[in-house]
Amino acid sequence: MSTILQIETATSVCSVAISVNGKTIAIKEEKAANIHASSLTLxxxxxxxxxxxxxxxxxxxxxxxxxxxYTGLRIGVSTAKGLCFALDKPLIAINTLKMMANGYLLQHPNFGGLLCPMIDARRMEVFTAVFDHHLNEVENTHAKIVDEKSFVLELQNNYVSFIGDGAEKCNAVIDSPNAHFHLENYNSASFMSNLAFAAYQSAEFEDVAYFEPFYLKDFVFTTPKKKV
Structure with a gap:
């Protein structure tokens, strides 16, 4: 039997779950700005x-x-690593976009199109990837500026479900009868359960000392404007 503590802090959702053999048995989550530092350990x-x-x-x-x-991932990963060091437990890392796509498929088991999870990355840029209905990666994880020409090829012959907080701002830009937007929360640690269990069974563990979050882009520090 495998009991796994799961942490998701990649967006404004702070989510923690526990699974046993790939099934979620406890979940606590909340969506709010800047709550990860104060709420995660609680x-x-x-x-x-x-x-x-x-x-x-x-x-x-x-x-x-x-x-x-950047901040959410840093808090989540540092907390997970701290627990691994303190408890001498292995660390499992799950791609956030794959977790989101997995959550959609768990809720829509008969889905037969393409899945495009999106995480808001400011302005019209998103972090995204494309998966098929077997959770195979059709397009690798990347940062993308979305405009009216985005996903034209994918939408020609496929029903595409766009999910995540990045999908909401793209709704008005992507115009196709094959494009469908689902704005429910898919950033939930509960959607990690079967993926984490599979990784545990395959011993796909990270080096706790050297593991870093997958930021995708370098963090840009901004200087506050001087008051006149």
Missing amino acids: FIAEVMEMAAITYAALDAIAVSKGPGS
């Missing part, structure tokens, strides 16, 4: 209590590795 304590297990009973820690918010 959410972890809550799900541990909900699941009625001890930290020693965990078999691994799984974390959504990105792409996504």
